[in-house]
Amino acid sequence: MARPSTPDRVNLARSKVLLVDHNQNSLDMLSSIFHGFGVKQQIKCGSSPEAVSILETRDVDLVLIDCSMPEMDGYDFTRWLRRETEPPIRYTPVILLTGHAAQSKVQKGRDCGASFVVTKPLTPNVLLQRILWLGADERNLVECDTYVGPDRRVRSLGPPVGMPGRRSGDLSEHVGAATEANMDQSSIDMMMKPMKVAL
Amino acid sequence: MSEARTFKIKSTLARQLQDPGGSQVRDLERQATARLETHRDDAMAAVVATLDALDALCAEAAMDAGPRVYAQASSIVDVAGYFDTGPLFHAAYSLCEVSDRMLQAETWHWPSIRVHAQALRLILASGCRAGRTSETLLAGLRSINQSR
Numbered sequence: 001m002a003r004p005s006t007p008d009r010v011n012l013a014r015s016k017v018l019l020v021d022h023n024q025n026s027l028d029m030l031s032s033i034f035h036g037f038g039v040k041q042q043i044k045c046g047s048s049p050e051a052v053s054i055l056e057t058r059d060v061d062l063v064l065i066d067c068s069m070p071e072m073d074g075y076d077f078t079r080w081l082r083r084e085t086e087p088p089i090r091y092t093p094v095i096l097l098t099g100h101a102a103q104s105k106v107q108k109g110r111d112c113g114a115s116f117v118v119t120k121p122l123t124p125n126v127l128l129q130r131i132l133w134l135g136a137d138e139r140n141l142v143e144c145d146t147y148v149g150p151d152r153r154v155r156s157l158g159p160p161v162g163m164p165g166r167r168s169g170d171l172s173e174h175v176g177a178a179t180e181a182n183m184d185q186s187s188i189d190m191m192m193k194p195m196k197v198a199l
Numbered sequence: 200m201s202e203a204r205t206f207k208i209k210s211t212l213a214r215q216l217q218d219p220g221g222s223q224v225r226d227l228e229r230q231a232t233a234r235l236e237t238h239r240d241d242a243m244a245a246v247v248a249t250l251d252a253l254d255a256l257c258a259e260a261a262m263d264a265g266p267r268v269y270a271q272a273s274s275i276v277d278v279a280g281y282f283d284t285g286p287l288f289h290a291a292y293s294l295c296e297v298s299d300r301m302l303q304a305e306t307w308h309w310p311s312i313r314v315h316a317q318a319l320r321l322i323l324a325s326g327c328r329a330g331r332t333s334e335t336l337l338a339g340l341r342s343i344n345q346s347r
Contacts, residue, residue, distance in 0.1 A: 120280025
């Protein structure tokens with residue numbers, strides 16, 4: 001069965017995107033990228049507490065947040081969103097942006113419940129691809145005492161259906177039709193059976 | 200311990216992406232790249248200002264400056280990471296690595312930081328071009344990283 005291909009056309013004109021970064025330069029660049037993607041409704045925040053107060057009064061379709069911020073970092077913000085808010089805002093897709101991931105933050109990154117973590121260097125192509133991945137996301141959401149967010153057990157799933165890339169069930173290459181006659185059984189037995197050899 | 204609940208949700212974003220109309224993916228990428236490019240000069244000026252602040256921290260060599268050094272290096276990575284700044288990004292990333300590791304180990308070594316700051320200056324002065332000089336500089340920074 002042929003895989004569905006990556007969509008040629010996408011529409012982000014109606015999407016409301018929340019951008020959060022304490023670095024004003026980064027925030028402006030991120031905003032320009034999303035203008036380029038056709039996103040008209042952008043809410044820009046310079047801190048997580050500001051983003052928290054916005055999400056308490058209105059909903060958004062996507063959140064992009066920098067990992068390393070003073071007061072409340074991107075991981076803690078995502079954890080708050082996943083645990084302290086009510087559905088449907090609780091399940092809002094979150095993309096975490098990270099430059100350098102400090103060792104002390106690696107586990108927080110895994111456990112906070114983000115949809116994707118995008119590492120820099122960042123290009124608009126990579127960012128748009130991740131947004132398309134979110135559109136085709138096949139992962140379950142998981143809710144339990146210790147975790148709320150997308151199912152992390154996806155190591156063998158590969159990229160979402162329709163996106164290029166290897167999955168665990170993929171054959172390594174296209175085998176094609178046989179080009180030689182089938183082997184007879186005695187030839188197969190010869191290959192399989194251990195036999196004594198007189199030297 | 201409570202049981203885990205698993206379920207599927209189609210996000211509003213997923214539905215909006217499929218709205219009629221829209222634009223070709225490659226056109227959106229092109230527009231976004233063009234808009235991002237208008238920020239390059241401001242971003243590089245911000246990197247220079249951060250390097251100045253880093254030099255001031257190196258000159259001061261205060262006992263408690265470690266977290267500020269990491270923050271400055273991280274800031275360079277954040278801004279430079281939006282453009283193809285090759286060796287500049289890698290040198291700043293190396294500074295993040297080495298300062299983070301030294302903070303974790305609670306052993307601070309200013310010469311390692313100063314070498315990184317000087318390498319960043321040299322790379323910036325050469326227009327962030329990758330070449331033999333930048334490769335040699337980065338190899339030196341890697342050896343510092345492995346030794347700390």
